[in-house]
Amino acid sequence: LKPHRLHLPPTAMAPMKRPAAAAAGGREKAAKSAKNLELEALRDAVLEESEAFPPVVRSMLAGALETSLFVLKDERHKSQEEIVGMVGEVIASLRDDRQKAKDAIAARLASSDAERATRKARGDSTRAACGERVAAATAAKGALAEASRGVGAAKAALADAKAEQRSGDEGLVAAAAKKQQLEELLAGDYAALKRGEAANAVKSAKAVIKVGQAFDVEGALLESAEVALTKAPGERGTFDGAVLEQFEGEVASRVAALTAELAVGEPGREERAAKVSSAEQEMAAAGAKLLECKTALDEAQAAVESAEAEREAAEKAESDLAPELQAMEGELDAASASLEHAENTLTMFTRLRDRTTADEAAPEAPAAEAPATVNDDADVEPTAAEAEADMV
Secondary structure (H helix, E strand, O other): OOOOOOOOOHHHOOOEEOOHHHHHHHHHHHHHHHHHHHHHHHHHHHHOOOOOOOHHHHHHHHHOOOOOOOOOHHHOOHHHHHHHHHHHHHHHHHHHHHHHHHHHHHHHHHOHHHHHHHHHHHHHHHHHHHHHHHHHHHHHHHHHHHHHHHHHHHHHHHHHHHHHHHHHHHHHHHHHHHHHHHHHHHHOHHHHHHHOOOOOHHHHHHHHHHHHHHOOOOHHHHHHHHHHHHOOHHHOOHHHHHHHHHHHHHHHHHHHHHHHHHHHHHHHHHHHHHHHHHHHHHHHHHHHHHHHHHHHHHHHHHHHHHHHHHHHHHHHHHHHHHHHHHHHHHHHHHHHHHHHHHHHHHHHHHHHHHOOHHHHHOOOOOOOOOEEOOOOOOOOOOOHHHHHHHHO
């Protein structure tokens, strides 16, 4: 007889369960996957650049991880234990390096308050200095304007003093010129004629008479004097002598009058001269002050430019601090994450390093198995025993 399918009624069918081997296989597959992830993480950690271990050593250790660290502790050879110890040193060194990096960034951030205060103080100082220099430049501009007005006033005062001097001295100047003319007449042409030494007696006599007319000497006296002066000294009579004596007296009286006029006007002339001199000194002082103020203003404006440059630099340093701190905070977050990863790797290493056969043999919590459901109308393949019973 050939075996055939057995169709059982619904009430005779028993529920079927999935075999436990499938669940065990799943656990083995998951364990293998976890092992591969751990192995990859540890290799990455060991191979990471480190000043304490040369690349060839780190490469050797990474290649030996699976045959050393992943062997249970109580099954390792002494050589494997040595390799595990070196791997631990590498991973601990990596963790320490990342801790130092994080601490350095944290220290920089911790000092940021002092840096912020320093930059703010610098900004406040440069702003105050800039304000002071702007005020000084403004004052220098005012001083220059005042000095310019002072020059104008001094110039006007000097012009007034000179005008007063010209007006006041005009009569004295004229008197002095007249006196000089009379004195030169007596000492010059008149003296030469009187001594009979004139080169051209007629011409010299006319010159003398002309001056006499200018000084309002009586005309009859001048006519007689002209006749007497053209004669040789030996030809002059008593009348001629009297005429010349009277002429000399007229001239002398006018010289005396002019001398008296000059004497009376001398104090006023000196006063006006002193006033002009004082005005000239004030003008010179005002000019020097104006030049000094121009120099001071140039220096003040240069100081303002320098102060503004310092203020701008200080304010830029202040404004740059916020993004610098933000960047450092980002660096700290990254360093913290990197340190956490290194600590997790070290924890993983420690667990694998200390794992023993007893740890592996510890029972695991059984996984709940869901019953398999079978369709009432489905064909069920009979077992060998069922087929044999059916054949009897």
